[in-house]
Amino acid sequence: MMKKSYQAPRGMRDVLPENMxxxxxxxxxxxxxxxxxxxxxxxxxxxxxxxxxTRAVGExxxxxxxxxxxxxxxxxxxxxxxxxxxxxxxxxxxxGYAKRDPLQRMYYCGPMFRYxxxxxxxxxxxxxxxxxxxxxxxxxxxxxxMDLAARFFEELGLTGLEVRMNxxxxxxxxxxxxxxxxxxxxxxxxxxxxxxxxxFERNVLRVLDCKNPACGELSMGAPVLIDYLxxxxxxxxxxxxxxxxxxxxxPCVDTGIVRGLDYYTRTVFEIxxxxxxxxxxxxxxxxxxxxxxxxxxxxVPAVGFAxxxxxxxxxxxxxxxxxxxxxxxxxxxxxxxSAEQKSEVLKVAGDLRRGxxxxxxxxxxxxxxxxxxxxxxxxxxxxxxxGDDEVERGVVQLKDLGAKSQIEVPRDQxxxxxxxxx
Numbered sequence: 001m002m003k004k005s006y007q008a009p010r011g012m013r014d015v016l017p018e019n020m021x022x023x024x025x026x027x028x029x030x031x032x033x034x035x036x037x038x039x040x041x042x043x044x045x046x047x048x049x050x051x052x053x054t055r056a057v058g059e060x061x062x063x064x065x066x067x068x069x070x071x072x073x074x075x076x077x078x079x080x081x082x083x084x085x086x087x088x089x090x091x092x093x094x095x096g097y098a099k100r101d102p103l104q105r106m107y108y109c110g111p112m113f114r115y116x117x118x119x120x121x122x123x124x125x126x127x128x129x130x131x132x133x134x135x136x137x138x139x140x141x142x143x144x145x146m147d148l149a150a151r152f153f154e155e156l157g158l159t160g161l162e163v164r165m166n167x168x169x170x171x172x173x174x175x176x177x178x179x180x181x182x183x184x185x186x187x188x189x190x191x192x193x194x195x196x197x198x199x200f201e202r203n204v205l206r207v208l209d210c211k212n213p214a215c216g217e218l219s220m221g222a223p224v225l226i227d228y229l230x231x232x233x234x235x236x237x238x239x240x241x242x243x244x245x246x247x248x249x250x251p252c253v254d255t256g257i258v259r260g261l262d263y264y265t266r267t268v269f270e271i272x273x274x275x276x277x278x279x280x281x282x283x284x285x286x287x288x289x290x291x292x293x294x295x296x297x298x299x300v301p302a303v304g305f306a307x308x309x310x311x312x313x314x315x316x317x318x319x320x321x322x323x324x325x326x327x328x329x330x331x332x333x334x335x336x337x338s339a340e341q342k343s344e345v346l347k348v349a350g351d352l353r354r355g356x357x358x359x360x361x362x363x364x365x366x367x368x369x370x371x372x373x374x375x376x377x378x379x380x381x382x383x384x385x386x387g388d389d390e391v392e393r394g395v396v397q398l399k400d401l402g403a404k405s406q407i408e409v410p411r412d413q414x415x416x417x418x419x420x421x422x
Contacts, residue, residue, distance in 0.1 A: 011116075011124030021325035022316070023127075026309050027109055029155045030129040034107040037148050039131055042106040044087035046113075050077040056086035056263055056291060067114040069124075080113035084130045084306060085263070085288065086295070092134050093297035102300060103135035121311040130285075130306035134292065137301040139236050142267040142287060143243035149271050149283055149305045150249065156312070157321040158273055161282075163244060164254040165269040166226065167237040170289065173230050174265075178204055180223040191218055209258050224255040233266060240267055263288040267303065276315065283307040326379060330358035332418065333375035337368050337387035344391050348384055348414070355415030357422075359384075376401060382418060 008014055015023055034041070050070055069080040081087050088106055097104050109129045118124060131148060133141050146163050153161060169177060182204050185192075189200055192207065192215050199206045208219050229237060241251045257268050268286035285305025293299040316322050332352055336345040345361045352359040362371045375383040385397035396414055399406040400421070409417045 009124070011118035013123065013125075017327055021327060022313055022322050023309070025156070025322075025325060026129070026312060029152060030107070030109050030307075033148055033151055033155065034131060037105070037131075037144065039105040039107040039133075042088055042091060042108055043110065044081070044084075044091050044108070046111065047071070047078045047080055048087050048090065050079040052086050052090055052295065053079055053082060055294060056089070057083065067116050069113050069115055082112055082114045084108050084110075084112065084128055085132060085291070085304060088130075088132045089134070089291050089295050089297075089302070092132075093292060093295055097134070098292065098298045098300050103133075105131070105133050107131040121308075121314050123310055127309040128306045129309070130304060132302060132304035134302040135300055137236070137287075137289060139239035139267075140243045142240040142269075142303050143247055143249075145285060145303055145305055146244060146269050146271070147247045147249060149269075149285065149307065152307060153271060153273070153282055153312075156316060157319070158282075158315075160273065160275050162252050162272040162274060163249050163269060164252045164257060164272055165240065165244075165267060166253065166255055166257040167229060167233060167266055168258070168264050168268050168286070169225050169229050169233050170265040171230075171233075173225070173228050173233050177223065177225045177228040180228065181205060181208065184222050185219070188218055205258065226253070226255060236266055257284075263291040263294070265289045269305075273315075276319075282312070282315075329379040330360045331380060331422065332357060332359040332382045332384055333371075333378065333380045334359055334361040334384045335368065335371040335375060335386065336362070337385070339365070340388065341386045341391060344386050348386065348396065348411070351411075352384075352415060352418070355419070357415060357418055381422065384414065 031041070050068070053068060068082055071078050071080075088108060092098070092104060092106075107130065110127065111125050112128050113125050115124060116122065129152070131145055133145060146165070150161050150163055168174070182200075185200065185204065185207060189197060192200075193210065193212050196207045196210050196212070196215050207215070208222060210216065210219070226234075226237065241253075244251045254270070257270055264286045266287040266289060268284070270284040271282045272280040273282055274280050283305060285303070287301065287303040289301040290299060292302060313322070332349075334345050334349045334352070336342060349359040349361050362374065366374065372383070380401055383399040383401055385399060390396055394411050395408050396411055397406055398409045398414065398417060
């Protein structure tokens with residue numbers, strides 16, 4: 001009987017130790033910037049009630065129609081989260097923040113799941129860093145989250161970024177715009193793909209977001225929403241642009257930006273790196289002023305964004321911005337001159353670890369020479385060497401592997417000697 005060879009599920013992959021320095025750079029940058037901007041981490045569950053996503057994301061979306069991983073047990077239907085905003089808003093409502101502490105700045109960094117055809121930069125399990133600022137319609141917050149998103153990529157080494165923005169309007173603005181788009185598309189509806197034709201009656205604006213090139217050409221010349229903005233929403237749109245300038249960023253109005261999820265209102269934006277070519281969009285986000293209400297809470301405004309790590313890592317690698325990142329080796333390699341020092345080697349490693357210094361030792365029975373070679377090949381900072389004479393006298397030999405220097409140190413002073421040198 002042949003043994004089965006197991007592999008990670010299609011569209012999901014292992015992040016191996018040698019991959020971790022790059023991932024940790026992204027995670028560390030995200031957490032650092034989130035703290036700078038006053039955001040606190042939130043960790044909603046990986047699964048939510050399926051209806052949470054159909055209500056928040058919208059039934060007429062690819063995510064809900066095609067891409068959710070759903071588990072059914074009796075009458076209970078749960079889905080792995082395809083995006084982060086719905087779960088964070090649900091947590092906000094459930095925690096009662098709207099009454100006791102309405103303004104919440106929250107960020108998350110974790111896996112999302114979508115059933116789609118795996119390809120480069122697009123996976124069925126992927127990691128996102130996202131922020132959600134809930135509780136205020138202040139246009140400065142729109143500018144702030146855009147600035148944070150751009151800062152993330154700048155911290156990673158990208159330059160020449162553009163903040164492109166549009167407005168999805170709200171209320172009567174959207175109604176007038178929807179009617180205008182309907183009138184524009186109806187005469188040539190039969191030329192669109194079947195999916196667009198099915199969406200026309202249910203959510204006509206989704207037709208404009210179709211990825212089919214032929215449908216995109218048919219939609220060219222469609223009305224643009226900013227021409228239908230009322231006085232209040234236009235003032236908000238202009239105030240966001242002014243706030244971006246206050247932060248040192250020149251906004252670029254792009255009427256072609258239409259977010260694919262139903263909950264967006266007013267500001268929508270993308271961060272672009274024009275220098276990388278046609279696929280220059282790095283991330284997107286915007287304002288969703290009624291999602292809290294739609295998910296059972298009061299009518300509380302909010303704004304946020306999400307950044308995918310898979311595409312970001314591919315881009316950084318292509319641009320050579322991941323060079324020099326290496327696995328972090330333990331600081332000390334403890335070496336025994338012979339097998340007789342096994343117990344003492346273990347004791348020294350334990351002492352170092354209790355002192356907050358990372359340490360490893362040989363477990364393969366290698367010779368003293370082979371242990372020294374192993375210590376030198378790694379990126380350890382020090383080797384601690386023990387022989388019978390050192391054990392008897394209560395000392396160790398401390399070798400600086402970078403400087404190639406060596407000193408004798410009393411065992412009870414080893415931790416302090418290494419701490420002072422690190």
